[in-house]
Amino acid sequence: MKKKQKQEEQLIIEDITDTAPDALEKESDEAKEAGTEPARADQVKPDTLREEPGNEDPPVVIDMKGITKKYFIGQPNELEVLHGIDIKVRKGEFVAIVGQSGSGKSTLMNVIGALDRPTGGEYTLDGVDMFRTGDSELSEIRCKKIGFVFQTYNLVARTSALKNVELPMLYAGVPMRVRSKKARELLNLVEMGDRIRHLPDELSGGQKQRVAIARAMANDPSIILADEPTGALDSVTGRLIMDIFHKLHDEQGKTIILITHSPELAAECERILTLKDGVIINEQKGSGRNAVL
Numbered sequence: 001m002k003k004k005q006k007q008e009e010q011l012i013i014e015d016i017t018d019t020a021p022d023a024l025e026k027e028s029d030e031a032k033e034a035g036t037e038p039a040r041a042d043q044v045k046p047d048t049l050r051e052e053p054g055n056e057d058p059p060v061v062i063d064m065k066g067i068t069k070k071y072f073i074g075q076p077n078e079l080e081v082l083h084g085i086d087i088k089v090r091k092g093e094f095v096a097i098v099g100q101s102g103s104g105k106s107t108l109m110n111v112i113g114a115l116d117r118p119t120g121g122e123y124t125l126d127g128v129d130m131f132r133t134g135d136s137e138l139s140e141i142r143c144k145k146i147g148f149v150f151q152t153y154n155l156v157a158r159t160s161a162l163k164n165v166e167l168p169m170l171y172a173g174v175p176m177r178v179r180s181k182k183a184r185e186l187l188n189l190v191e192m193g194d195r196i197r198h199l200p201d202e203l204s205g206g207q208k209q210r211v212a213i214a215r216a217m218a219n220d221p222s223i224i225l226a227d228e229p230t231g232a233l234d235s236v237t238g239r240l241i242m243d244i245f246h247k248l249h250d251e252q253g254k255t256i257i258l259i260t261h262s263p264e265l266a267a268e269c270e271r272i273l274t275l276k277d278g279v280i281i282n283e284q285k286g287s288g289r290n291a292v293l
């Protein structure tokens with residue numbers, strides 16, 4: 001039985017990574033883009049987010065002070081894109097980030113999600129000092145605590161919806177039966193249970209994004225970071241995707257940070273941060289999910 005399970009597991013790995021010599025490296029790049037690259041199973045620790053007893057405010061999970069980000073595009077052409085960002089996000093908040101194209105939203109999101117390192121300032125993510133964290137620990141944090149959703153979905157092309165959702169769990173060392181069951185549950189949650197064998201090319205944009213959200217939820221992250229998840233979708237489909245985020249926020253208490261160009265969708269969040277030229281120039285309350293479109 002054990003042997004059979006091991007063989008099946010190997011088949012899935014081969015199926016996902018392909019057997020071509022360069023495929024593993026390519027998939028690994030895709031996984032990094034998708035925020036699903038491997039963390040060794042022995043590195044994965046239980047989620048440390050806990051409500052402090054007697055503490056009325058939920059804990060701060062994202063705590064940034066004076067964060068800067070520079071790109072070095074050949075000396076002396078260093079380009080500072082973020083100029084001292086202060087953000088605090090508490091567990092269970094639903095925050096929107098808005099701003100013009102080029103204002104630094106994706107750069108900020110990548111720093112928040114530990115996909116990229118800040119240049120200066122202070123950043124603590126769920127109690128972990130991001131300036132004192134090695135690459136393997138960063139990878140573990142991404143794998144375990146954060147679910148990423150992108151405008152372009154970033155699904156692995158030659159792999160079914162089901163296996164795309166299983167992928168982060170495979171990397172986290174979750175046994176095959178457990179991850180298959182969980183992946184099905186997550187696909188049902190986003191109402192994609194009838195498309196689990198479809199390849200990404202056989203799905204509509206909205207369906208791909210639903211699979212991507214299910215995949216982002218695979219390791220039960222406490223934080224979901226979504227960079228223009230509705231940007232490539234029509235407004236009706238965007239509405240469906242936004243409803244899924246509300247559901248994850250309301251029913252599962254996920255902390256969600258959403259980048260959007262849509263003022264209507266931003267208004268549905270609890271708080272709206274406006275970024276301009278790498279600086280937060282405004283912070284206001286949203287009117288919540290009952291805002292009328």
Ligand SMILES: Nc1ncnc2c1ncn2[C@@H]1O[C@H](COP(=O)(O)OP(=O)(O)OP(=O)(O)O)[C@@H](O)[C@H]1O
Pocket residue numbers: 071072073079081099100101102103104105106107108
């Ligand atoms: N890897 C990089 N190297 C150099 N400059 C970069 C890099 N990534 C982004 N930039 C620059 O940083 C600035 C902010 O880019 P960013 O992608 O964060 O903007 P954005 O607010 O997400 O825009 P959009 O709404 O178009 O997605 C831009 O001027 C961009 O040219």
Ligand SMILES: [Mg+2]
Pocket residue numbers: 105106107227
């Ligand atoms: Mg962007």
